[in-house]
Amino acid sequence: MAIKYELIKEDKQTGARLGRVTTPHGSFETPVFMPVGTLATVKTMSPEELKEMGANIILSNTYHLWLRPGEDIIKEAGGLHSFMNWDGSILTDSGGFQVFSLSDMRDITEEGVHFRNHLSGEKLFLSPEKAMEIQNALGSDIMMAFDECPPYPAEYDYMKASVERTSRWAEKCLRAHKRPDEQGLFGIVQGGEYEDLRRQSAKDLVSLDLPGYAIGGLSVGEPKHVMNEVLSYTAPLLPKNKPRYLMGVGSPDSLIDGVIRGVDMFDCVLPTRIARNGTCMTSNGRLVVRNAKFARDFSPIDEHCDCYTCRNYSRAYIRHLVKTNETFGFRLTTYHNLYFLVKLMGQVRQAIKDDCLGDFREQFFEQYGFNKP
Numbered sequence: 001m002a003i004k005y006e007l008i009k010e011d012k013q014t015g016a017r018l019g020r021v022t023t024p025h026g027s028f029e030t031p032v033f034m035p036v037g038t039l040a041t042v043k044t045m046s047p048e049e050l051k052e053m054g055a056n057i058i059l060s061n062t063y064h065l066w067l068r069p070g071e072d073i074i075k076e077a078g079g080l081h082s083f084m085n086w087d088g089s090i091l092t093d094s095g096g097f098q099v100f101s102l103s104d105m106r107d108i109t110e111e112g113v114h115f116r117n118h119l120s121g122e123k124l125f126l127s128p129e130k131a132m133e134i135q136n137a138l139g140s141d142i143m144m145a146f147d148e149c150p151p152y153p154a155e156y157d158y159m160k161a162s163v164e165r166t167s168r169w170a171e172k173c174l175r176a177h178k179r180p181d182e183q184g185l186f187g188i189v190q191g192g193e194y195e196d197l198r199r200q201s202a203k204d205l206v207s208l209d210l211p212g213y214a215i216g217g218l219s220v221g222e223p224k225h226v227m228n229e230v231l232s233y234t235a236p237l238l239p240k241n242k243p244r245y246l247m248g249v250g251s252p253d254s255l256i257d258g259v260i261r262g263v264d265m266f267d268c269v270l271p272t273r274i275a276r277n278g279t280c281m282t283s284n285g286r287l288v289v290r291n292a293k294f295a296r297d298f299s300p301i302d303e304h305c306d307c308y309t310c311r312n313y314s315r316a317y318i319r320h321l322v323k324t325n326e327t328f329g330f331r332l333t334t335y336h337n338l339y340f341l342v343k344l345m346g347q348v349r350q351a352i353k354d355d356c357l358g359d360f361r362e363q364f365f366e367q368y369g370f371n372k373p
């Protein structure tokens, strides 16, 4: 089997788990935050820097790479690992989400989705089979099933029909799976905020006995308490001996609250996206380094951080680079933000080992300012 999950420890007070996932390109401890590299690069970071900060698995995106440069070119390069010179693990999304989030004109049929290329306007068609063909060409270690991620909120009847179709699409993906020994196919549980539909979706996908499962349809604009409620009853429906991946979630509080409810893997563009407008995550909350008050502040972004950025550069210098739109400034903020989340998950894993995750959450939320009314 391409993907192995080892459950190392279950937290006594919460639903959190300590685990290890192994793929053909190495292994990583969970809970884990996975940097997003949509277009075959984690924007402004080199593979060496990603390894240095402790990232062992990164993400890329089927929809975007299908459009540019085209999966045939990447296949000719020997797959995504050699194309982008990354020898760690790679997870690719199936493209469904981007079709719904990027393309205005789209028509969903039983066979797949007809839509327009968001760059050229040309008509395109993406199906479960095509999504598997593209991910097969990319050679990712973990592939996501082709699903529909309905908008939030969605009517019950629409969501029910969508969940049932997503389950049928998952079966089509499994039938179209060419290399199960080298690539692991994860199903994606949908169902919105309807508990019976979440249960139905999980039941359908678990019956396919896939190597891992994602919880989709969240982080799409719903309030955080809705996400936490859905997670509380959905994560336990998934097999204990397989990884659980919450898609598109990455603010520090959401990561910790997802872990507490039993989630093992997370991805989000937040740290890299806010870095590119000069916003940094620090242990005392967010810091907008372009703010004038930092013009003569020669302290590091975060005094508690030991990353390359915080050991070598000041807020004043990074502010200057960001204000003058110097690329190096965005490399420094990106490195720090990714390091911050990768390190946070290391602290969460340690707290699970030490049976003090609840206390860690309290202390982290207090210091970061999440408890402020």
Ligand SMILES: CNc1nc2cc3c(=O)[nH]c(N)nc3c(CC[C@H]3O[C@@H](OC)[C@H](OC)[C@@H]3OC)c2[nH]1
Residues within 6 Å of the ligand: 036, 037, 038, 059, 060, 061, 092, 093, 094, 095, 096, 097, 144, 147, 148, 149, 188, 215, 216, 217, 218, 219, 220, 247, 248, 249, 267, 268, 269
């Ligand atoms: C932000 N909130 C959010 N909720 C999401 C829910 C879903 C979902 O239900 N199904 C699918 N298939 N994808 C989802 C995604 C996209 C994640 C990808 O989108 C890309 O980030 C934007 C990245 O591609 C490298 C990532 O790869 C896994 C979500 N993103």
